[in-house]
Amino acid sequence: MPDELVSESQFDLLEDGEGIEVLVKHNRQEPALLLHSHSDNSKNTVLISHGRPPWYGPDGQRTDDAFVIGVAGGSASGKTHVARQIVQKLGSIPTVIILSQDSFYKYHNEEELALAHANLLDFDHPDALDLPMFASCLADLKACKQSNIPVYSFAEHQRLDETKYLYGATIIIAEGIMALVDPALRALYDLKIFVQCDSDLMLARRIKRDLQERGRDVTGVLDQYLRYVKPSYDNFVRPTATHADIIVPGSNNSVAIDLICNHVRKQLKERANRFRQKMADPHRYLPLQAEPASENIVERLDLTILPNTRQVEGIFTILRDHTTSRQDFVFFTDRLATLLVEHALQHLPYAPKVVTTPVGVDCTGTQVDLKVPKFDNKKNASDVEADSTCATVSLRRQNHALVSRITFASKLITDTYTTDSLSGGALERGFKRVVNDAPLGSLLIQSDSKSGEPMLLQVMLPECIRLRDRAEQSWVVLLDAQIGTGAAAFMAIRILLDHGVKEERIIFVAFLVARTGGISVLKKAFPRVKIVCGAVDDHMKEGWLEGYKGEGNPEGKRTKVWVMQPGMGQISKKQCYAFDAVDFMLLFLQVIGTTYKG
Amino acid sequence: MSTTTVPHPPPPPPQPAKDSNRNTAAMKSLPPSVFTLPQTAQLEALYTIIRDKNTSRGDFLFYSDRIIRLLVEEGLNHLPVVDKTVETPTGATYHGVGFEGKICGVSILRAGEAMEAGLREVCRSVRIGKILIQRDEETTLPKLFYSKFPPDIASRYVLLLDPMLATGGSAMKAVEVLMEQGVPEERIIFINLIASPEGLSTFCSKYPSLKVITGWIDQGLNEKAYIIPGLGDFGERRQVVPQPFISCKH
Numbered sequence: 026m027p028d029e030l031v032s033e034s035q036f037d038l039l040e041d042g043e044g045i046e047v048l049v050k051h052n053r054q055e056p057a058l059l060l061h062s063h064s065d066n067s068k069n070t071v072l073i074s075h076g077r078p079p080w081y082g083p084d085g086q087r088t089d090d091a092f093v094i095g096v097a098g099g100s101a102s103g104k105t106h107v108a109r110q111i112v113q114k115l116g117s118i119p120t121v122i123i124l125s126q127d128s129f130y131k132y133h134n135e136e137e138l139a140l141a142h143a144n145l146l147d148f149d150h151p152d153a154l155d156l157p158m159f160a161s162c163l164a165d166l167k168a169c170k171q172s173n174i175p176v177y178s179f180a181e182h183q184r185l186d187e188t189k190y191l192y193g194a195t196i197i198i199a200e201g202i203m204a205l206v207d208p209a210l211r212a213l214y215d216l217k218i219f220v221q222c223d224s225d226l227m228l229a230r231r232i233k234r235d236l237q238e239r240g241r242d243v244t245g246v247l248d249q250y251l252r253y254v255k256p257s258y259d260n261f262v263r264p265t266a267t268h269a270d271i272i273v274p275g276s277n278n279s280v281a282i283d284l285i286c287n288h289v290r291k292q293l294k295e296r297a298n299r300f301r302q303k304m305a306d307p308h309r310y311l312p313l314q315a316e317p318a319s320e321n322i323v324e325r326l327d328l329t330i331l332p333n334t335r336q337v338e339g340i341f342t343i344l345r346d347h348t349t350s351r352q353d354f355v356f357f358t359d360r361l362a363t364l365l366v367e368h369a370l371q372h373l374p375y376a377p378k379v380v381t382t383p384v385g386v387d388c389t390g391t392q393v394d395l396k397v398p399k400f401d402n403k404k405n406a407s408d409v410e411a412d413s414t415c416a417t418v419s420l421r422r423q424n425h426a427l428v429s430r431i432t433f434a435s436k437l438i439t440d441t442y443t444t445d446s447l448s449g450g451a452l453e454r455g456f457k458r459v460v461n462d463a464p465l466g467s468l469l470i471q472s473d474s475k476s477g478e479p480m481l482l483q484v485m486l487p488e489c490i491r492l493r494d495r496a497e498q499s500w501v502v503l504l505d506a507q508i509g510t511g512a513a514a515f516m517a518i519r520i521l522l523d524h525g526v527k528e529e530r531i532i533f534v535a536f537l538v539a540r541t542g543g544i545s546v547l548k549k550a551f552p553r554v555k556i557v558c559g560a561v562d563d564h565m566k567e568g569w570l571e572g573y574k575g576e577g578n579p580e581g582k583r584t585k586v587w588v589m590q591p592g593m594g595q596i597s598k599k600q601c602y603a604f605d606a607v608d609f610m611l612l613f614l615q616v617i618g619t620t621y622k623g
Numbered sequence: 624m625s626t627t628t629v630p631h632p633p634p635p636p637p638q639p640a641k642d643s644n645r646n647t648a649a650m651k652s653l654p655p656s657v658f659t660l661p662q663t664a665q666l667e668a669l670y671t672i673i674r675d676k677n678t679s680r681g682d683f684l685f686y687s688d689r690i691i692r693l694l695v696e697e698g699l700n701h702l703p704v705v706d707k708t709v710e711t712p713t714g715a716t717y718h719g720v721g722f723e724g725k726i727c728g729v730s731i732l733r734a735g736e737a738m739e740a741g742l743r744e745v746c747r748s749v750r751i752g753k754i755l756i757q758r759d760e761e762t763t764l765p766k767l768f769y770s771k772f773p774p775d776i777a778s779r780y781v782l783l784l785d786p787m788l789a790t791g792g793s794a795m796k797a798v799e800v801l802m803e804q805g806v807p808e809e810r811i812i813f814i815n816l817i818a819s820p821e822g823l824s825t826f827c828s829k830y831p832s833l834k835v836i837t838g839w840i841d842q843g844l845n846e847k848a849y850i851i852p853g854l855g856d857f858g859e860r861r862q863v864v865p866q867p868f869i870s871c872k873h
Contacts, residue, residue: 334696334700335699335700335702335704335720336696336699336700338704338719338720339704339719339720339721339722341719342707342709342717342719342720342721345709345711345717345719346709346710346711346717347709347710347711347712348709348710356747360744360745363692363744364696367665367689367692367693370665371663371664371665373665375664375665375667375668378668378671380671380674380675380676380677381675381676381677382674382675382676382852382853382854382855383676383853383854383855383856383860384845384849384850384851384852384853384854384855386851386852386853387852388671388674388852390667390668390670390671390674391664391667391668391671392668392671392672393668458688458689458692458744459689461685
């Protein structure tokens, strides 16, 4: 089941013919994508990823931008080939996005559309492109934010209403004939490449390509070449070669590619070294003995702890008991999760509402009020409209309508490296008992077995987070079984902030928090995130917590995660089916059916 | 990133329910055996949804279930526990508590039946008994029409389920029936969603040691003995399908 989840990810190879490619080499020992089997040498390159390491420091702030490479050159000069060669040569880079300028052709009115269909529209002029949008999308991606880039259809000669969501790239390659024309774009590149190719060769390739792939005739191609392509190359494209850091031949360029890759690798290595030093792996900053567990710490942490009633204590006793059957474990985690989520939702804002009861009496009550938050939401919304040139108008309107009633959740799945248990899933059913109309997402974060760093493997977020202006108005409930080292929680919160979710609108729900674990670093970095937990543990001398700390423990001693270990792995496998409402019901009935013998 | 540089007020703390909506007079003079859920804005919002006459049946089910779950959890907190030490999977010992005593649910038909599902969600294998009490048209007094209990009910704690406590007539009749079965008064926990102050005081003066868990105390009763503002007929709004034995009575 987890494999299936992975394959559904938007991070898979998207080769949609519209010039955008997202290449992710896949996680967990499974053989990953075959990268471009049609590329000429070394076909079937298997690239294995280790996930994305932290891109932020212990203070929660981003430490580095993504590495951006701009590739320009004449039409059919071999830009795409160069870009792909770079990706292939680089090897184990977690995420590479090749962003083509073709996506950024402007929206055409009907007049232009008619011209375009008659091959009379000049697509080779810089004015045909929405370069400011190109620059803003690229700037977002470079700043590790999400971007929803436009989709352009060559068949319809028109920008489509849909957009493509991109997030989390380490390297971005922007390619296109005008890639070096715009100064705003040039300012974003860390490396500028110009692919130099002989005009004859470019024309020959262009005729061949257009005949084979685009079904044109030779006269039409030549006509277009002479009218637009050639003048454009001479006037706009070729002069930009002066801005390039390196000029690459359009064929027989393996030496040049090697040189480029060496440079990129060197740059990335420098960054990686910085990452490791500032790594957001809080338990390294907090030696276990350094801070004595005292009541003060809990108070300072500002946690919202579920009132410790007899029932809650009884439930925890059952969950911690190693003799508890898996069936009981599922049942009581669900019960605890329901209580926790109920408790957490108290932190949403409520506003008055008048209703009429069936008895015919008016009654002033309250309702969850996410639409108009306490502070100036309208101002924020207008700012967003001004900034985000990416979103199309129709989408924007839709957003405002939909935002009115979103109680929205995202699920955090933490993978321990000993098993592939998906621990956040255990809270999901409890969440669904309390909130029935929230879109669910998931994040897959796994500890790297060597460095102990958290690695981001998969991001599946609902639309209301993918779109920045909606993310800024969303409340997010993050679910995870426990906060031990806090590394996964840290990364999850960082991802949400990257998407524009406001820190004070994140509610983190966990069964257990380890008082001396990463929680204090987490709280320091993100003080306004509300953390709601079932219990806080400080019995550091007791073995189970030591094992619990072992979640990110690189030495591998006591790597078994305490009580979650026997049941949780199996639960989460079942829990995966809960994505589907029908299966969820079946599962639920199954639990009742097997236990109601009584 | 820049998000942290923008000053924002801290997140709002859990808001309390509005004073105007809480029956503060009744809340202050509650008998010691009556317990309410924490009166938060969130709970108030749940009640607002189920009070609204325009709420769909689906929403009514979902949100009343949420309240029922909280009520049952609160009710269970009044059951005794014993100290229990367990070994955790990593070999450490944990000093916790274990649940003590057998329980059973008894629903007052028909509306009380709607609360059984919520009870089962919290107590998986719970035994459930049923009582049908209806107003005798001649005497206007509550009359027992039907009852069915687990055979060992006298040795169990009983969670008595009825969503609305209006005059308290049928609830008192139900307690009477339970006590005839040998259940001591202090082992009965009466759970309801909405109570009227009148009903509460009548009920509690008759059974002072019986614990009452109520979600909300409303303003009062109207001339037809409906709870104001109330939520209408709970069973009807959940559209509980009548059981066969109900239709063949009379």
